[in-house]
Amino acid sequence: MHWQNKSLQLRHLDAGSCNGCEQELTALTSQAYDISQFGIDLVASPRHADALVVTGPVTDTMIKPLQKVWEAIPRPKRLVALGDCAAGCGVFQKAYACHGGVASAFGSPDLVIRGCPPQPTEMLEQLKRFQNNSQTATESGL
Amino acid sequence: MKSITVEKIEGPQWTHYNSQQKQAGHQLLALTAFQGHRLVCHWLSPDGFVTAAVLHWSGLDFPSLSPHLPEVAFDEREIHDLFGYVPKGHPDLRPLMRTPRWPADFYPLNGTSQFPPNWLDTQPDNPAKIVEGDGVTVMKVGPTHAGIIESGHFVFSIIGENVLHLDLHLFQNHRGVEKSLEGLALEEVPRLVSRICGADTVSHQTNWAMAVEQLAGYQVPETLRWERVVLLESERVLCHLNDLAQIPAGVGFQVAHQRALAMKELWQRGLLELFGHRLLFDTVQPGGAARVEVDSLLKLIQTMNKVWHPWRNFVEKHHGFNDRMTGVGLVRRDDAARFGAVGVAARAAGLNFDVRTLMPLYQNLTIPATKGGAGDVAARFKVRLQEVESSWRILQIALNHLREAPAILRWHPPEDLSGEIVSYSESPHGLNVHVVELEQGHVRRYHVRPATFRNWPLVAMATAGNAVADFPLINKSFELCYSCSDR
Numbered sequence: 146m147h148w149q150n151k152s153l154q155l156r157h158l159d160a161g162s163c164n165g166c167e168q169e170l171t172a173l174t175s176q177a178y179d180i181s182q183f184g185i186d187l188v189a190s191p192r193h194a195d196a197l198v199v200t201g202p203v204t205d206t207m208i209k210p211l212q213k214v215w216e217a218i219p220r221p222k223r224l225v226a227l228g229d230c231a232a233g234c235g236v237f238q239k240a241y242a243c244h245g246g247v248a249s250a251f252g253s254p255d256l257v258i259r260g261c262p263p264q265p266t267e268m269l270e271q272l273k274r275f276q277n278n279s280q281t282a283t284e285s286g287l
Numbered sequence: 288m289k290s291i292t293v294e295k296i297e298g299p300q301w302t303h304y305n306s307q308q309k310q311a312g313h314q315l316l317a318l319t320a321f322q323g324h325r326l327v328c329h330w331l332s333p334d335g336f337v338t339a340a341v342l343h344w345s346g347l348d349f350p351s352l353s354p355h356l357p358e359v360a361f362d363e364r365e366i367h368d369l370f371g372y373v374p375k376g377h378p379d380l381r382p383l384m385r386t387p388r389w390p391a392d393f394y395p396l397n398g399t400s401q402f403p404p405n406w407l408d409t410q411p412d413n414p415a416k417i418v419e420g421d422g423v424t425v426m427k428v429g430p431t432h433a434g435i436i437e438s439g440h441f442v443f444s445i446i447g448e449n450v451l452h453l454d455l456h457l458f459q460n461h462r463g464v465e466k467s468l469e470g471l472a473l474e475e476v477p478r479l480v481s482r483i484c485g486a487d488t489v490s491h492q493t494n495w496a497m498a499v500e501q502l503a504g505y506q507v508p509e510t511l512r513w514e515r516v517v518l519l520e521s522e523r524v525l526c527h528l529n530d531l532a533q534i535p536a537g538v539g540f541q542v543a544h545q546r547a548l549a550m551k552e553l554w555q556r557g558l559l560e561l562f563g564h565r566l567l568f569d570t571v572q573p574g575g576a577a578r579v580e581v582d583s584l585l586k587l588i589q590t591m592n593k594v595w596h597p598w599r600n601f602v603e604k605h606h607g608f609n610d611r612m613t614g615v616g617l618v619r620r621d622d623a624a625r626f627g628a629v630g631v632a633a634r635a636a637g638l639n640f641d642v643r644t645l646m647p648l649y650q651n652l653t654i655p656a657t658k659g660g661a662g663d664v665a666a667r668f669k670v671r672l673q674e675v676e677s678s679w680r681i682l683q684i685a686l687n688h689l690r691e692a693p694a695i696l697r698w699h700p701p702e703d704l705s706g707e708i709v710s711y712s713e714s715p716h717g718l719n720v721h722v723v724e725l726e727q728g729h730v731r732r733y734h735v736r737p738a739t740f741r742n743w744p745l746v747a748m749a750t751a752g753n754a755v756a757d758f759p760l761i762n763k764s765f766e767l768c769y770s771c772s773d774r
Contacts, residue, residue: 158431159438161460163770165485165566168529171435172555175548189433206386206411206459207438210430236479240463241395241402262485264565 152184153276155225156194158214160250161201161243165262166228170198172265185272191217196255202230202243203250211251225275226254227268229261291329291337291709298350301342305330306355308338314640315627316709317736318352318359319722320366322398328352329709329722335645337709351377358627361740369396369465379416384458384773386411395466416454418444423451426755430459437769441758448754453747460773468733473499473573473700476730481568483735484771486529489522490714491735492571493648494721498710499573499700502725510692512648514576516685517584519648519712520678522567525554526715527671527678530631530766534668535602537760538611543602550594557587574698581686588679599672612665616749616761619662628745630717630738631674632765635659635666643713652681664764702728714738716768737771 159167173180174187188194191214203211215224226247229235231254233246244250256275258268296304308330309315316329316337326349328340342349351374353360363374364383371394374380388411393404417425429440440456464483468476480495481488493515500507532547555565561584562570562577570577602608618628623636633640637660643649657673659666707724717738724732746765750758 157435159436159460159769161462161770161773162437163482163485163488164437164768165482165488165568167435167437168485168566172548172552174435175552176545177549177552187435201460202462204460204462205388205406206461207430209410210438210459214431236482237462237464237467240467241404242461242463261482261568262566264559 151195151276152186153272154186154188154193154195155198155272156191156196156214156218157187157198157200158207158211159200160207160211160231160247161204161237162228162230163201166200166231169262169265169268170200170227173269178265178269180269180272183269183273183276185276191215192219194218194222196223196225198225198227199231199247199251199254200227202233202235202238202240202246205242205244208244208250215251223255223275224252225256225258225272227258228263229259232257232259234259235261291339293339293341296340296342298342298344301340301350302352302355304340305352308340309356313338314642314718315356315358316711316718317720317722317734318362318366319732319734319736320370320372320396321724321732322370322396324349324372326366326372327722329720331642331645331711339709347371348373348375351375353377356627357625357744358741361744362736368394370394371397381416382413384461386413395463411459412440413456415442415456416452417442418446418451422446428758430456439769443755443758445755448756450750450753450755450758453750453758455743455747457743457769458773460770462774464774465733465735468730471730473702473704473725473728476733477569477572481570483774484737484768485566485568486526486768487522487714487716487719487737487771489518489567489571490712490719491721491737492569493519493712494710494719495723496571496573496575497648497712498708498721498723499704499725500698501710502704502706502708502723503573503700505574505698505700507647508695510689510695511574511576513685513688513692514579515571515648516652517579517682517689518562518567518570518576520682520685521554521558521562521584523678523715524675524682525551525558525567527675528554530715530763531668531671531675533763533766534612534664534760535608537763538608540605540608543598543605543608546594546598546601550591550598553594554587554591557584561587573700579686579689581690585683585686588682591679595675603672609665611760612668612764613661613663615664615753615757616667616764617661617663617752618745618749622748623662623745626744626748627741628717629741630713630715631667631670632742632745633717635670636662640718641713642711642718646712648712652684654681664760667764700728704728716766716771717742735771735774737768737774739767739769739772742767743772 438459535543
């Protein structure tokens with residue numbers, strides 16, 4: 146599968162974030178960053194998505210919904226951990242109701258964007274690189 | 288803050304005493320449970336005095352306040368979930384944070400539970416309250432959503448287009464924040480407190496700082512007071528700009544939405560330059576606060592005003608938009624009072640409560656009363672419009688004081704600090720309360736009662752009777768943070 150020059154449709158899922166990553170992800174859709182001009186967009190249904198963007202340290206209550214959403218995304222698909230919590234290095238990863246980020250709770254992400262929260266410019270750069278770099282297209286979850 | 292009066296209450300007097308506090312017009316700050324069968328109910332009088340009503344009891348059952356004080360219905364369910372104490376007489380003791388995945392003997396705050404818990408492999412859904420009958424449909428929304436928002440599950444009972452009942456199933460974002468804070472040393476706390484909520488972070492940080500300072504008897508110098516006012520008001524502007532952008536989005540009014548997001552972006556870029564963080568994380572500590580460049584922030588406010596006024600004029604004169612907001616998602620004044628509503632939602636319903644008027648931080652400032660009144664989406668929108676402008680005025684006053692203010696040396700709290708205290712501030716969402724118990728410089732108990740927790744039940748009430756398609760608009764008009772509430 147070649148990802149080169151393909152659009153990148155993202156489905157977002159909050160698994161215990163503080164709302165910081167959500168605010169900055171929303172900023173990407175505003176005219177200041179206008180993420181859709183690069184062929185990257187956030188979509189309403191997992192059925193429309195190429196990748197799942199997870200924020201938060203993965204709370205126990207969100208584990209099952211996370212699995213369900215992942216299963217609903219058509220193959221091939223990729224997994225993105227957005228922010229320090231999802232990356233497994235946030236301040237609440239050891240809290241009792243958290244599973245320590247995407248990698249330990251669910252599976253190894255294809256892209257990890259660090260930051261608390263990551264700045265929109267940083268997110269955009271990493272997503273663009275991810276979109277264009279076919280080498281990063283592992284076959285995870287296929 | 289003025290000193291706290293402690294009242295020890297005997298079991299049979301518990302409901303009577305607390306109901307009387309409410310009837311006397313006092314504001315509930317928090318109902319906090321502790322290990323060793325102790326409950327503390329903090330009340331704030333209209334002249335700023337705090338009373339702590341303390342209940343000790345034996346066994347698991349304690350008398351529920353909820354039949355008399357419906358505003359603590361969620362608090363008591365939380366206490367039941369996390370401590371295993373049973374509020375006897377509670378009208379609806381379904382799990383709030385607990386899910387069927389929690390082991391039966393796991394009560395994270397009771398001091399005897401094992402960590403990590405052995406989660407059960409089952410679905411996390413709790414029983415829902417639904418309406419049954421001919422023509423009634425149950426519609427479930429969430430916990431994952433079609434947009435970029437936090438997780439929350441809503442169970443609607445609808446007939447035709449109209450919502451009969453909305454049952455809230457929140458707390459998907461429950462991380463275990465209060466437990467994580469236990470045992471931490473003083474200097475480890477700010478990083479976590481700063482991340483309880485991405486929208487009200489300065490308010491949370493300030494509450495922690497004030498709690499430590501009050502326990503240590505530290506007199507906050509004027510410079511530091513003004514610096515914190517600057518941060519708190521900058522956060523209010525940021526959060527209100529976000530909410531003012533989201534409300535038009537709730538009716539598909541993209542132009543107003545995008546222009547407001549652009550204003551928010553402008554403000555955030557200024558905050559990044561001035562304070563090093565676009566959302567103001569890690570800006571307040573006990574004895575300290577981020578310094579501000581007075582002229583840069585004044586200039587930023589001027590720039591904001593150039594885009595703000597045309598936008599305000601545009602949205603206020605848009606008949607279609609105003610029609611869509613008027614009469615929708617009504618919160619009646621009586622209900623707001625009965626359920627202890629706080630913040631924008633309370634002021635929009637005609638309650639004139641803003642805890643800034645009682646905070647020592649704001650003692651030299653007049654907080655202008657906002658005009659709300661109608662209690663609908665339009666009123667909540669208008670209250671925010673007014674509050675953004677009053678925040679900018681407060682910022683200008685604070686900045687002018689800071690121009691003259693002497694630099695201060697950073698104070699550090701004593702390492703063996705002990706005691707129990709309550710602190711509060713007006714976050715962008717309303718009254719935000721922390722109850723902190725320290726022992727030898729370490730956290731023994733940390734309870735966070737944010738504004739959103741108090742207001743969530745109102746969202747459900749305001750939605751019933753409206754078209755289901757108006758829920759996004761109603762929800763956005765409250766714009767309650769889930770993470771604060773879920774912790």
